[in-house]
Amino acid sequence: MKAKLHIYGSDRLGKEDMRVLRALITRWSASTDAPVSSWRLLYDTGIEIEGSSVETIEELRQLLEYEYGGTVAATLRSSTIELFTMQRAKVYLPTNDQPPELGQYLLWYLPRKDREAIEGDLEEEFREVHDRFGRRKAVAWYYFQVGASFWPYAVRTGQKLLKWGVLGAVGGVIRRFIP
Amino acid sequence: MGDKQYLGEFEELMLLAIVRLRDNAYGMTIRQTIDEVTGRTTSIGAVYTTLERMEQKGFVKSHQGEATPERGGRAKRYFELTGTGAQALNDAQRARDLLRGGLKPAGGVA
Numbered sequence: 610m611k612a613k614l615h616i617y618g619s620d621r622l623g624k625e626d627m628r629v630l631r632a633l634i635t636r637w638s639a640s641t642d643a644p645v646s647s648w649r650l651l652y653d654t655g656i657e658i659e660g661s662s663v664e665t666i667e668e669l670r671q672l673l674e675y676e677y678g679g680t681v682a683a684t685l686r687s688s689t690i691e692l693f694t695m696q697r698a699k700v701y702l703p704t705n706d707q708p709p710e711l712g713q714y715l716l717w718y719l720p721r722k723d724r725e726a727i728e729g730d731l732e733e734e735f736r737e738v739h740d741r742f743g744r745r746k747a748v749a750w751y752y753f754q755v756g757a758s759f760w761p762y763a764v765r766t767g768q769k770l771l772k773w774g775v776l777g778a779v780g781g782v783i784r785r786f787i788p
Numbered sequence: 789m790g791d792k793q794y795l796g797e798f799e800e801l802m803l804l805a806i807v808r809l810r811d812n813a814y815g816m817t818i819r820q821t822i823d824e825v826t827g828r829t830t831s832i833g834a835v836y837t838t839l840e841r842m843e844q845k846g847f848v849k850s851h852q853g854e855a856t857p858e859r860g861g862r863a864k865r866y867f868e869l870t871g872t873g874a875q876a877l878n879d880a881q882r883a884r885d886l887l888r889g890g891l892k893p894a895g896g897v898a
Contacts, residue, residue, distance in 0.1 A: 707860075723836050729855070729862030730816035730832055736858055758833025765837050 708735045712751045718762055727758070795847075795880045801825065802838055803847060803877050806867055814853060814864040815839075839867055847873030 708731060719727055731754055739747035795803065805821040806813040819835045842848045853864035869877075 719833075723840075725862045726815055726865040727832055727836060729859035729864060730814070730819070732862070733856070733859045734816050734820070753829070754832055757829075757831035761831065761833040761837040 708732050708751050709748050712748070712755050715752075715755045716758075718759055720762070731755075794883065795876050798834070798838055799842055799847070800877065800880050802835070802842065803869060803873055806848065806869055807877075811866070813868065814866045818867070842873065843867075845872070846870055847876055 713728065716724070716728060716731075731751060735747050735751050738750045801822050802818060805818045805825075809817050809821060815832055815835055818839075819830050819832055822830050822835070839848060839850070843850060847870060848867045849870055850865050850867050853866045855861050855863045
């Protein structure tokens, strides 16, 4: 049994598309019938399927149609993703409990090595807050976390700059005594 | 005094949270545990910058965990205490016990 993934939307697979596809395929991978073992999501640039790099929706559609022989499409830009199995069971990834997009963009200051883990932690807890207190409080909580998390990183960067500044100044003094 | 490294207040809370959480110690759960104990809201940024500092000191080590749909397909980063971290916790506890010895709960001398 193969899952059908329907894809529409603009040409380029953007970060949000990748994020949604990754969530979908992660969920999909729980099913033993999906051909997910041959998929690999490249976080920023696209999807690798059977060793072929895919960066646009058109390439994805062609590759999936070629590889799996069915009509494939996914509504990436609308409010839900629908995944149809051969039995036509629908699995929705509701997006009304997703963190605010602006809030996610505001996390630009995060270092690359921490970004995935922190974004994941925030999204996971956002959903918990959303389930308990509703969307408004969850969004407020999320923006609070984004704002409050900026300062520890700003302080750390300032400390590094200060250290290098002091080292640079000491190095400058030492250099004067080297013939 | 030797080579003992003494922990800051927040570092000690983080290490204790990691010990308490065992195999489920990652950013979100550590942050929530500290919130519950201290009664104040901690930012996830403060948690990770402290964890990074402690990893550099050798108190904790991290490894990548599984990605889940609830996290938008993003992987978790789990943390665990190292031997050095356990020693630092013990040293901090011993220092507190020594300082507290003979004191009344309100801070006066017994």
